[in-house]
Amino acid sequence: MKFTDGYWQTLPGVTVQRPRAVDEVVLGERTLTAYAGTGRLATRGDTLNHPLITITLDSPAEGVLGVTIEHHQGGVDPGPAFALADAAPHVVVAGPTDDDPRASLTTGNLTARVSTTGEWALDVEVDGRVVTGATSRGVGVITDAEGRPFVREQLGLGVGDHVYGLGERFTPFVKNGQTVDIWNADGGTSSEQSYKNVPFYLTDAGYGVFVDHPGHVSFEIGSEVVSRTQFSVAGQRLRYYVIAGPDPKDVLRRYTALTGRPAAVPDWSYGLWLSTSFTTDYDEATVLSFIDGMAERGLPLSVFHFDCFWMRKFHWCDFVWDPATFPDPEGLLARLHERDLQVCVWINPYIAQRSHLFAEGAELGYLVKRADGSVWQWDMWQAGMGLVDFTNPKATAWFKGKLRALLDMGVDCFKTDFGERIPTDVVWHDGSDPERMHNYYTHLYNKAVFELLEEVRGEGEAVLFARSATAGGQQFPVHWGGDCESTFVSMAESLRGGLSLASSGFGYWSHDIGGFEGTPDPAVFKRWLAFGLLSSHSRLHGSSSYRVPWAFDDESVKVTQRFTELKLSLMPYLSAVGREAHTDGLPVMRPLFLEFPGDPGAATVDTQYALGPSLLVAPVFTADGDVDVYVPEGEWTSLLDGSTVHGPRWHRQRHGFDSLPVLVRPGTLLPVGARTDRPDYDHADGVTLRVFGLADGAEARTTVRGEAGDVEFVARRSGATVTVEATGAVPATWSVASALGTATAAQGARAELTLPA
Template sequence: MKFTDGYWLLRKGLGVLHPRHVVDVEAGDGTLDVYASTAAVRERGDTLNRPLVTVHLDSPLEGVVAVTIEHHVGGVDRGPRFTLATQDVDAKVLLPQQTGAPYAELQTGPLLARVATEGPWSLEFELDGRVLTSSGARSVGLVSDEQGNSWVHERLTLGVREHVYGLGERFGTFAKNGQSVDIWNADGGTASEQAYKNVPFYLSDAGYGVFVDHPGEVSFEVGSEVVSATQFSVPGQRLRYLLIAGPTPKDVLRRYTALTGRPPRVPQWSYGLWLSTSFTTSYDEATVMSFIDGMAERDLPLSVFHFDCFWMRQFHWCDFVWDPATFPDPVGMLERLHERDLKVCVWINPYIAQRSHLFAEGKDLGYLVKRADGSVWQWDLWQAGMGLVDFTNPDAVAWYQGKLKVLLDQGVDCFKTDFGERIPTDVVWHDGSDPERMHNYYTHLYNEAVFDLLKAERGEGQAVLFARSATAGGQQFPVHWGGDCESSFAAMSESLRGGLSLASSGFGYWSHDIGGFEGTPDPAVFKRWLAFGLLSSHSRLHGSDSYRVPWAFDEEAVDVTRRFTHLKLQLMPYLAATGETAHTTGIPVMRPMFLEFPDDPGTAGVGTQYMLGDSLLVAPVMRADGEVDTYLPEGTWTSLLTGEQVVGPRWVHETHGFDSLPLYVRPGTVLATGERDDTPDRDLREGLVLRLFDLPDGHVSTCVVPDPTGTAPATIVVRRTGDRVELRAEAARGWSAAVGLGTPVRAEGDLLVLDWPSGD
């Protein structure tokens, strides 16, 4: 939200107060309270009729400073609130009388917050002696209008060549500089400023991140109101934000996900190919089985089959009852699908249509969201007479989970948790939550309820969703997909930017509808999107009104699907290890280039390619003619598909057929692959193949491949000395290594040894 009219003036009807004169500072146990008058105080009389700004600093986690700015403190916080982890932090506070200098300080780990106690308002954040960002004379503002509305804003400076990323899933230009972003979940597709997944957190490549601890609407002006600052504002009298230290973007994400939650492990089978019935297509068991048979006949390994909305009767969504006219024997059908080694996903949402038998049940039990007069909130968007489950009511959560458990007992393995964005604000919640704050937070409660059920019923590491909406902390309930995009190359690029923005916001896994959702893609779009989709963390064939089996497009689409599905399954040891990294550190599987190469200015703002893990660079081709430009950072990069080597840093212009794309291996990589390419759900320690790429003399690294139980991973230490490479393994079974095809390997005791090619 913009408050100014240019640099000097306020917008009509607004007034603003800024902290101008610090009148007192107080130290607590690891806390600092600053009291600032909104005008200079030269004598006692100046304290009369004078508003005061209170700024409280504390440290919930090492390397994190929380700043709370308040005007009137007598308000009622009705919630909801983000659940943030805290630690006992040895935060050191120094006052001016201790330092002999005109400032007060709070130190937490490497991060220092310094407040000037004389002169204009100034709050600086330093990391190892370097100023990351600061709040200056007109940065903090208490804004009011003539109708009695109020806001609090903060502005943190932007440096020269500093770029801002994140703020959830956003589809515009990847670096957010120059953009206005409102954190407000909406069902708006992928082609506008609206987003399904809004996260009030941004990541700066200057070595820090900022999380605004407000679950309702937060307005960001990223160099779009004051060009040299990022402004964020919330309605009301209080603003709390957390400044999170780096120094690298990965360090920021580690700290941020330690605060808001890290992604759990997902089951190995979820990395395989998902096939959907699509949305409005006509289907029954015979149709489903024809798709599955067709995939098997064409050697297209399939892991999950998904039933979209019309597995239930029209106008009954959601009653969680299989349409008896279409699926007369759902339990038997699920058994037959499991006999094909397939997992089953079904579509759900949190809305209860009036015709559903659950509507009357939920109404009578008080489990549906109500209006102020006690009536059930309803409208006809999406489903006729639709109500909304009140997940702030623990009994309603248990009721909803009970309906889903019936499906799990029938044989369903996971759920696509669709919707959760169009949440009304003219309602009363069971727990008394503020409706404005609940709008974004509702999706968290919805996905949490479903994920917790799956975890309880299927076990730790076996729970997985296919979720569309989210806010901060939603990374704890994976996987999320990009939502409803068009079937075009432009939409393909929008989707990628959305996924990279979400990865910059702490989300470990991400997927999208291969070929796009709306309409039917032409074969060129579909085939190009296949390679992109099968080199994403999770891969799904899904659409709106057309089937997405590859042979519906052309035979070449079948070949492309086969090539990249087999490739992804061969990469499972590497992908599973990368997923384990997401779980333990918060670093996502799909990574923006700046995240992996923060010191390379050539990666700034690049939103057309990504790193899949730390070692594979993927540049989706977004043109029918196959032309693509790829940025390669420093070093000798090797095409995983052809073996061709290219030296960076530089942009490379290439032309690829439909069965290819720029897929480069980072220099110095030990890439764990597997001999099998038929299923992701296997013991990845069996048949390991390590491929070594441009290892420098003196290289030492450890390759870790998870095991199915998560307790006994294969660990392989790789060491190169001159022309000799030694590899020592623990818990690996039937493993081998190669620099290139045909490289001789010999056993020497408990080592595998190979000779590095001469001249390399």
């Protein structure tokens, strides 16, 4: 939200009070509090009839600075609030010295220094270097032309600093110059709206910022003031955190430790998911024909998904199978399990008036109400729909009970669609602020479903396919990109959204291969197949047309097989990268700036990504196969054909539909699995360790999880000889190979390979 008319003036009717004079700085044991008047304090009379702004510094975790800016402190906070960890770190609070008139608070490698006299000023240092800061001109207690109160902060941007994140955004990847409103909306992938709004941004300047407000937060990133990032919230209080790096990965580790790490996902979820699509005609015979067709063509399939019309029209959601199309759901689910498939079904938190659950939920008081006590309803999406009130523990238990019946029937996971269309003219059971609940609702919705899956299936076996989220939602994976068009342009905007979400603490991400709206032409579909099957999670899904590969052309079948088998062979590597998302909060699909923070050429790249630390993937967004790929420093090797390219520089290449740039980082020991028919196998048994670009005298490591436990492989090169040693649960069969495929079998826990001349 903009409050100014240019740099010098405010907009008509807007007043801005700023901390012009620091009256006192109080040093606590773990806090530092500054009291600043909004006018000069030369005489006692200057203390009359002026606001006092209170700014408090603290630290909930090492390397994380909490800043609270307050005007009036007597308000009541009805919630909701983000659930944040408090690690009670060691904090050092110090007063002014002869050399420095400022007070300071130090937590880990972050130090905040504040002025103790004159106008308010804040400098934030990471490892002794100032990375950002605030001035009295940036802090503001504001009243707009309608008399509404706001609190604003502005943090400085340095020359060349880039800002990323703020949720899954499909606008330009680098957020500098943009206005971003944190407000969940069902806007598709072709607008500035977002399904997943996260009030956290990540920079390549050594820090990130998280605004601790679950409702509407307005960001002006180098837009209202081009040298600052501004954020504002309605009300009398603003709390935010500056999170130290210096590496962007360090920021993400600390941010996800604060807001929650992604859960571990089961290996089967990495396989190919196939959907009925949305409004297509389908019944049991259609479903089985799709599944049998995949098997007949040698296309490995892991999950089958039933979209909305598994239920009767106008009844969503009553969780009752449509008897006209699925007369024997238990038998059908059993037959799918016999084919070794997991089953996913579509749900949302909306209850149509025609559903028998509407009357039941209304009578029990489990649906969201208006101020007059009536059930909130509208006709968008489903006729007369109501909304489950997840702030009511009994309503949550009721909803989970309906889903439990489906799990008992044989359903394995849920696509938790929607969760963005949340009204603000309602009263919540627990008294939550409707404005704050608008974004936070999706968190309660996905949390309820994910917890149920963990209760029934066990920890590590729960997985969603979720569309909406806010901060902390990364704990309930997986998320997909929403409704995209079936075009190359939309394919690229989907990738931008995924990279933006990865910059916001989310570990796993997917998208509709081929696009959702419309029907892709075969070229778009085949290029999207390669991209989708080299993503964290892979799903064939559309709106009004099927996405079975043979519906396009024979080559689509071959491309599906090639890249599905490639992904399944990479499971020893992908599973390990997924565990890193769970333990460290680092995404599986990584923007290049995250993996190569010292490379200025990588800072703005949004058409490719690092798949974990060792692979670089550049999707092809053209029918003719022309693609520009940025290659970071070193000699990189194509995983598909063994050719090499050097960086740092851009390369233009041309690829057929069965290819794209998949480059292996120099110095990589890449584990390749022995199976290409499924993702959930013993990844250590028969694994091949492929050595790429290992320098003489250097070593490379990787860990593979097998059924008997973890095994660590270490490769060391001396001259033309590479020695690989295995420790831990060493498999009976494994081998080592060069980048060109020359292999030697292992002998116990040790293998040697002579590199080709």
